[in-house]
Amino acid sequence: MQLKLYTCDVLYSGMGTPRNNGAIVVSEELIVATGTPDELKQMYPQAVFAGHHRVIAPEPANAHTHLDLSAMPYTEKPYTEWIGEVIAFSRTGKRNLESALQGLTQTARKVGDIVTEENVMEALLQHESAQGIAYWEVIGVNPEHADPIFQATVERLRRWRKLERPGGMKVGLSPHTPHTVSGKLLKMLCEFADAEGFPMQIHVAEHPSELEFHTSGTGDLARAVEGWSGQKTTDILGHANGPTIVEHLHLLGVLKTRPTLIHVVNVHESDIRLIAEAGCPVVTCPRSNQALDCGVFNWPAFAQHGVEIGMGTDSTGSGKTLNILDEIQFASTLYGEEVPLRSLVRAAVKGNYRVLGLNVPFLRRGEPVSNLQFWSF
Structure with missing residues (x-):
């Protein structure tokens, strides 16, 4: 299974408070983990770095x-x-x-x-x-x-x-x-x-x-x-x-x-x-x-x-x-x-x-990759 590592200036899982200097590891279909770049590089050394983004978060409304x-x-x-x-x-x-x-x-x-x-x-x-x-x-x-x-x-x-x-x-x-x-x-x-x-x-x-x-x-x-x-x-x-x-x-x-x-x-x-x-x-x-x-x-x-x-x-x-x-x-x-x-x-x-009375999709282990978006501006 190919794992990819993305880093970002701000990571928001949809829970709590967004964090600076975030990272996320994903497979083709699922979110594997979130954390800091150093944490995830150590936990998933096999993950291939796939890019840096300004923000990784659920879709904004x-x-x-x-x-x-x-x-x-x-x-x-x-x-x-x-x-x-x-x-x-x-x-x-x-x-x-x-x-x-x-x-x-x-x-x-x-x-x-x-x-x-x-x-x-x-x-x-x-x-x-x-x-x-x-x-x-x-x-x-x-x-x-x-x-x-x-x-x-x-x-x-x-x-x-x-x-x-x-x-x-x-x-x-x-x-x-x-x-x-x-x-x-x-x-x-x-x-x-x-x-x-x-x-x-x-x-x-x-x-x-x-x-x-x-x-x-x-x-x-x-x-x-x-x-x-x-x-x-x-x-x-x-x-x-x-x-x-x-x-x-x-x-x-x-x-x-x-x-x-x-x-x-x-x-x-x-x-x-x-x-x-x-x-x-x-x-x-x-x-x-x-x-x-x-x-x-x-x-x-x-x-x-x-x-x-x-x-x-x-x-x-x-x-x-x-x-x-x-x-x-x-x-x-x-x-x-x-x-x-x-x-x-x-x-x-x-x-x-x-x-808007909507449920926020979470970025956490086991959730679909479709829950996340890369924000560029």
């Missing part, structure tokens, strides 16, 4: 994207201006099923996608190889419209759940953001999802203007939302301005339903503590945050508080590509020694699999 925006050109603009570009692009009719399916070929097989069209949801649930969660996006700023939107959402989610296949995509829910979903509707949606077991993602505190919207009712975002919706910020929130975005979610009881929070860039230390106490995972999209002038996700602070961190690419319109390895490479440069590569690897595997 992409915890957050918008596949139906895959035809949208990459655009660097402040968040409030970029949203206008999304609306304009959507009006061209190119935010559609074809775009979503094309995007699916460009990203990880395990993915968390925000869905805005019914035919996209149905296609993802019936897709033969995709795994993860398709989150139905809900928007509704007017509290007076909360009841009919809620009822329509309940009907859709229950109907789509019947289309789920073993090993395939699952149905989830994404109340878009706390500034585009009224407090009344947000509370109803999250309580329903929690009661019936639908996983959730919510875009939270992506841009500084969102914090202004909540705390003072001022700024570009507040003016824009009030302009197109006819609703005051206080009417949308359901209470006076003052609390931060995360405090708003806490007041509504949303945090206790443990949704996955996307971005969470513009938060205070007290917000991070609330997130940690509730047990909500978070997902960061560093390239998108930079493109839209959002700021930098405080990875060290979230990690210090024990929050589960995942990574996503967001859309091609703000993240440029749907390749999660591109996101990891960018994050590695962005954070440097402050966030070591092994932390990024864990987030892309363990963090993302947990967000």
Whole structure:
């Protein structure tokens, strides 16, 4: 039996913490052992050295994207201006099923996608190889419209759940953001999802203007939302301005339903503590945050508080590509020694699999070689 020895900068077995200076010995079909290069060379002197890689780990996942925006050109603009570009692009009719399916070929097989069209949801649930969660996006700023939107959402989610296949995509829910979903509707949606077991993602505190919207009712975002919706910020929130975005979610009881929070860039230390106490995972999209002038996700602070961190690419319109390895490479440069590569690897595997409700394949003795991947970037 021919044994091969591979070495790497970072080895992640899918268990515990990734290790630097790792190695793995494999046969044609099975994993034989993992360890350090010196350990495995001594234990398996007959193993033939087969190459060095940056990372050896299970397949990474992409915890957050918008596949139906895959035809949208990459655009660097402040968040409030970029949203206008999304609306304009959507009006061209190119935010559609074809775009979503094309995007699916460009990203990880395990993915968390925000869905805005019914035919996209149905296609993802019936897709033969995709795994993860398709989150139905809900928007509704007017509290007076909360009841009919809620009822329509309940009907859709229950109907789509019947289309789920073993090993395939699952149905989830994404109340878009706390500034585009009224407090009344947000509370109803999250309580329903929690009661019936639908996983959730919510875009939270992506841009500084969102914090202004909540705390003072001022700024570009507040003016824009009030302009197109006819609703005051206080009417949308359901209470006076003052609390931060995360405090708003806490007041509504949303945090206790443990949704996955996307971005969470513009938060205070007290917000991070609330997130940690509730047990909500978070997902960061560093390239998108930079493109839209959002700021930098405080990875060290979230990690210090024990929050589960995942990574996503967001859309091609703000993240440029749907390749999660591109996101990891960018994050590695962005954070440097402050966030070591092994932390990024864990987030892309363990963090993302947990967000998507998937089991991590292990790299250990007796497991199939197909469990491992060589990451190059």
